[in-house]
Amino acid sequence: MRSTRVTPSLAPLERAFLVGITLPRARREDELQNLRELELLARSAGAEIVGRTLQSRTRVDGTTFVGKGKIEEIAREIHDHGANLVIFDDDLSPAQARNIEKILEVNVIDRTELILDIFARRARTRQARIQVEIAQLNYALPRLRRLWEHLSRQAGGIGTRGPGETQIEVDRRKARDRMASLAKELEKIHRGAEERRKKREGIFTVTIVGYTNAGKSTLLNRIAGSGVLESDRLFSTLDSTTRRVVSPGGELFLLTDTIGFIRKLPTHLVDSFKVTLLDVREADLLLHVADASIDRCEEHIAVVNDVLDDVLTEGGHGDTGAGVPGAIGRAAAPGVPTVLVLNKIDLVEDPGRRNALRAGHPGAVLTSAATGEGIDELLGIVEAHLGKELVEAEVLISPENGRGIALVERSSKVLSRKLAGGRMVFRVRARKREIAILEKEAGVRVRRAPSS
Numbered sequence: 354m355r356s357t358r359v360t361p362s363l364a365p366l367e368r369a370f371l372v373g374i375t376l377p378r379a380r381r382e383d384e385l386q387n388l389r390e391l392e393l394l395a396r397s398a399g400a401e402i403v404g405r406t407l408q409s410r411t412r413v414d415g416t417t418f419v420g421k422g423k424i425e426e427i428a429r430e431i432h433d434h435g436a437n438l439v440i441f442d443d444d445l446s447p448a449q450a451r452n453i454e455k456i457l458e459v460n461v462i463d464r465t466e467l468i469l470d471i472f473a474r475r476a477r478t479r480q481a482r483i484q485v486e487i488a489q490l491n492y493a494l495p496r497l498r499r500l501w502e503h504l505s506r507q508a509g510g511i512g513t514r515g516p517g518e519t520q521i522e523v524d525r526r527k528a529r530d531r532m533a534s535l536a537k538e539l540e541k542i543h544r545g546a547e548e549r550r551k552k553r554e555g556i557f558t559v560t561i562v563g564y565t566n567a568g569k570s571t572l573l574n575r576i577a578g579s580g581v582l583e584s585d586r587l588f589s590t591l592d593s594t595t596r597r598v599v600s601p602g603g604e605l606f607l608l609t610d611t612i613g614f615i616r617k618l619p620t621h622l623v624d625s626f627k628v629t630l631l632d633v634r635e636a637d638l639l640l641h642v643a644d645a646s647i648d649r650c651e652e653h654i655a656v657v658n659d660v661l662d663d664v665l666t667e668g669g670h671g672d673t674g675a676g677v678p679g680a681i682g683r684a685a686a687p688g689v690p691t692v693l694v695l696n697k698i699d700l701v702e703d704p705g706r707r708n709a710l711r712a713g714h715p716g717a718v719l720t721s722a723a724t725g726e727g728i729d730e731l732l733g734i735v736e737a738h739l740g741k742e743l744v745e746a747e748v749l750i751s752p753e754n755g756r757g758i759a760l761v762e763r764s765s766k767v768l769s770r771k772l773a774g775g776r777m778v779f780r781v782r783a784r785k786r787e788i789a790i791l792e793k794e795a796g797v798r799v800r801r802a803p804s805s
């Protein structure tokens with residue numbers, strides 16, 4: 354856990370009460386798991402959980418979400434437990450949130466607001482900050498009236514009357530202007546990222562995905578030795594980090610770390626994190642990291658597969674040819690081969706459990722990013738995927754062409770080099786795509802070697 358620099362929350366300790374509902378078509382077990390995830394999220398945001406309730410309803414109540422009777426029951430509960438915050442597992446409409454707050458007289462937030470709060474605190478890079486702020490503004494716009502009421506209540510109650518319509522209109526316009534300028538800036542960052550992507554085109558790209566806290570950043574650090582923020586909190590990583598890696602067999606690839614997935618990732622967030630998620634679509638290989646040491650491992654694997662499905666099948670650029678089955682079971686990333694990495698195996702001591710994991714996931718690798726166990730095996734698998742695309746070739750360059758030589762050295766594995774007939778002759782192993790790029794470069798002549 355080197356380089357962990359997460360600022361502790363400065364807010365006074367929040368004592369949170371959680372509220373979820375199950376509708377007729379939903380499975381109670383699923384909703385319980387959603388509520389457990391909400392608890393994890395709330396703790397990650399620094400709150401203490403003092404109670405929870407899961408209510409079965411035939412439909413959502415338009416005014417108070419859970420119905421008046423239930424709200425009164427919750428009011429008693431929060432009084433008994435001294436709760437000062439109520440968190441709903443589902444998105445509340447602005448009116449519902451307002452009505453509930455009036456009755457409960459404590460702050461009421463929903464899952465999206467909670468996640469936005471965590472994201473806002475974790476955002477480190479300009480890109481992550483912009484993405485979070487856009488999501489926040491998107492969420493806040495229809496709720497401005499309620500935010501104003503919040504303020505007037507905190508200021509000691511200027512009255513029950515909200516601000517005038519004009520003030521809300523002014524704020525709305527300001528928010529929209531701000532969003533437009535953020536979107537422009539994000540677009541610029543996006544173009545820069547696109548440039549960088551183009552430059553690395555041809556190099557085999559491996560992207561690490563997985564449920565939040567599975568050990569993705571730790572794995573990247575273990576493999577690339579790079580010092581990316583890793584911490585025992587949710588969503589430590591909000592933007593993509595890419596490292597160049599040379600495998601033990603001498604093969605070059607790029608390794609990218611990404612944002613963690615969860616069950617109900619709010620759509621506002623998915624939208625504003627599109628740029629980050631492009632790394633998933635454009636990967637040559639995905640490493641799906643799961644925390645094998647926890648009971649909910651299987652469930653998390655399924656959640657991540659669902660999110661991957663969404664990310665990969667959605668239209669737009671970077672279409673990787675959906676429909677081609679991935680390397681592991683159902684709903685693995687379509688079009689992108691995926692290796693399941695069962696991580697934190699150092700915490701799984703029971704041999705029976707290890708065997709069950711192996712049997713349940715043929716083709717998966719058991720690793721510990723913490724101790725290094727299984728990492729060589731994982732790298733071997735990456736090399737095998739990479740190797741399928743490699744060809745050998747001879748590259749002839751004028752010794753004065755420094756740029757060409759640098760390009761060859763950077764994008765391929767040089768097997769031998771010699772000077773012949775006034776030219777540098779490199780024997781290289783590289784991907785077909787890289788060879789094609791080399792061919793296009795001025796002064797570089799490529800002779801395909803007979804495949805060996």
Ligand SMILES: Nc1nc2c(ncn2[C@@H]2O[C@H](COP(=O)(O)OP(=O)(O)OP(=O)(O)O)[C@@H](O)[C@H]2O)c(=O)[nH]1
Pocket residue numbers: 354563564565566567568569570571572582583584585586587588589590591611612613614696697698699700720721722723724
């Ligand atoms: N025992 C053990 N702990 C691990 C292992 N891998 C990661 N951890 C710990 O698990 C926690 C989460 O690790 P991260 O690498 O930050 O997880 P992440 O998937 O990047 O998480 P987010 O970026 O928050 O989505 C940290 O406390 C790590 O030290 C492992 O193999 N064994």
Ligand SMILES: [Mg+2]
Pocket residue numbers: 569570571582583588589590610611
């Ligand atoms: Mg991380």
